[in-house]
Amino acid sequence: MIKRPEYIKPGDTIGVTAPSFGPSIEPYSLMYPLSKENIESRGYKVIAGETVFKSDGLGISTDPKVTGKELMDFYKREDINAIISAGGGELMCETISNMDFDELKAYKPKWFIGYSDNTNFIFPLVTITGVQGIYGPCINGYAKKWEETEFDSFALLEGTKSSFDGYKRFVNPELEGPGPEVYTDEYLRAPYAFNDDRELIIYKNNGGELTRSAEKVEMKGILLGGCLDILVNLCGTKFDRMKDFVKENGDIIWVLEACDLTPMSIRRSLWNLREAGWFDSAAGFVFGRPETSWKQNMMGVDQYNAVTDILAPLGKEIIMDAEIGHIDPMLPVVMGAEAKISADNVNLNISYI
Structure with a gap:
C-alpha cells in the first residue's frame, strides 16, 4: 500500500x-x-x-x-x-x-x-x-x-x-515571443499567455498494433513516472527498485514527459526502461508535451514514433501531448495514487480512487 x-x-x-x-x-x-x-x-x-x-x-x-x-x-x-x-x-x-x-x-x-x-x-x-x-x-x-x-x-x-480535467489551451513554444529585457512585477504576476488549442493524440491497441484514433480511451492503475530524462538516469542504480515494485503493485499507468531529450534520446530512453522490465505491468501511458523535442524530427524520428515504435509491443493505449511537464500549463499529478484516466482528442480527466 x-x-x-x-x-x-x-x-x-x-x-x-x-x-x-x-x-x-x-x-x-x-x-x-x-x-x-x-x-x-x-x-x-x-x-x-x-x-x-x-x-x-x-x-x-x-x-x-x-x-x-x-x-x-x-x-x-x-x-x-x-x-x-x-x-x-x-x-x-x-x-x-x-x-x-x-x-x-x-x-x-x-x-x-x-x-x-x-x-x-x-x-x-x-x-x-x-x-x-x-x-x-x-x-x-x-x-x-x-x-x-x-x-x-x-x-x-x-x-x-478528486477529479481533475485537463486544460484545453496552452503556450505553444513555436508561437511564443521573446521574454522581456527587464522583469517587472507586472510581467511576473501575469497569467499564462495561451496562444494555441491543445489536441491530444490517442493511440489505441488494435490486435497488437498501435493506431491513431479519435475514440475515447480509458485506463486504471497506479500513476508513476515523471521526467524521462531523470528516470533513465536512475535505472540500474541503487534507487531502482522497480522489479519489486512491479511485482507488488499491479497495473501501473506511466505518466511521462521529457525536458532536454531529443526524439532519438526519448526513443533510446524508452527502450532502456522497457528492456529493464519497468513497463512489464503497464496499464497504459500518458505523455506530456516534450520541451526540446516539440515538433522536432531527427532522421525520421519524431516525438510520436519515438514513443509508439518502442511501446507498441506492450499493446497498451497511449495518450500523447497531455498538459504535463515543461510546456505551460501543467496539470499536477499524484504519483503513487490509484486513478482512472479517460481521454479523447479534446478531453482529459484524471479521477483519483
Missing part, C-alpha cells in the same frame, strides 16, 4: 528547500517573494531552508551533502506539514546520493511537490519509501496570477478535489 500524506490546511507550515537549483538569480529571485506572498495570503506559513538562496554549488544550489541533509531534515520535522521544492535543475541526482529513502519510512508521510529534476526525489519516495508525491509546480510557479494549475496543485495538497 502506497501511503497518502495527510492533507494540509490554512495555519499549517510549508517548507521550501532547494535540493536541485534555487531562486538565487533573476527572474527566480524576483518570483520567490511573490510566490510566498500568494501562498501566505491563502493562510499558510512559509519557511525557507538555508539552501534556497545559495548558489555556490556546481550546477546545483550548494554542496549536495547539504542539500540532501536539508531535504531529509525538512521531511522529518514535525513543524513542517508539506514541502515545495525551490526549483528544478540538473544535478539533484547528487542530492539523493546523500539521502536514505528507507529511513524515511519511519517518519510520518508528508506531501512533497515539484517537477522536472525533482523526479529524483518523487520517484524513489513512491517506489522505495512507499509515499505518494505530487508532480507539479515548484515554488516560483505560484508567483503569477493563479489559474487552474496553481489552484489544482493546492486542491491536491488540501484534498478538496
Whole structure:
C-alpha cells in the first residue's frame, strides 16, 4: 500500500528547500517573494531552508551533502506539514546520493511537490519509501496570477478535489515571443499567455498494433513516472527498485514527459526502461508535451514514433501531448495514487480512487 500524506490546511507550515537549483538569480529571485506572498495570503506559513538562496554549488544550489541533509531534515520535522521544492535543475541526482529513502519510512508521510529534476526525489519516495508525491509546480510557479494549475496543485495538497480535467489551451513554444529585457512585477504576476488549442493524440491497441484514433480511451492503475530524462538516469542504480515494485503493485499507468531529450534520446530512453522490465505491468501511458523535442524530427524520428515504435509491443493505449511537464500549463499529478484516466482528442480527466 502506497501511503497518502495527510492533507494540509490554512495555519499549517510549508517548507521550501532547494535540493536541485534555487531562486538565487533573476527572474527566480524576483518570483520567490511573490510566490510566498500568494501562498501566505491563502493562510499558510512559509519557511525557507538555508539552501534556497545559495548558489555556490556546481550546477546545483550548494554542496549536495547539504542539500540532501536539508531535504531529509525538512521531511522529518514535525513543524513542517508539506514541502515545495525551490526549483528544478540538473544535478539533484547528487542530492539523493546523500539521502536514505528507507529511513524515511519511519517518519510520518508528508506531501512533497515539484517537477522536472525533482523526479529524483518523487520517484524513489513512491517506489522505495512507499509515499505518494505530487508532480507539479515548484515554488516560483505560484508567483503569477493563479489559474487552474496553481489552484489544482493546492486542491491536491488540501484534498478538496478528486477529479481533475485537463486544460484545453496552452503556450505553444513555436508561437511564443521573446521574454522581456527587464522583469517587472507586472510581467511576473501575469497569467499564462495561451496562444494555441491543445489536441491530444490517442493511440489505441488494435490486435497488437498501435493506431491513431479519435475514440475515447480509458485506463486504471497506479500513476508513476515523471521526467524521462531523470528516470533513465536512475535505472540500474541503487534507487531502482522497480522489479519489486512491479511485482507488488499491479497495473501501473506511466505518466511521462521529457525536458532536454531529443526524439532519438526519448526513443533510446524508452527502450532502456522497457528492456529493464519497468513497463512489464503497464496499464497504459500518458505523455506530456516534450520541451526540446516539440515538433522536432531527427532522421525520421519524431516525438510520436519515438514513443509508439518502442511501446507498441506492450499493446497498451497511449495518450500523447497531455498538459504535463515543461510546456505551460501543467496539470499536477499524484504519483503513487490509484486513478482512472479517460481521454479523447479534446478531453482529459484524471479521477483519483
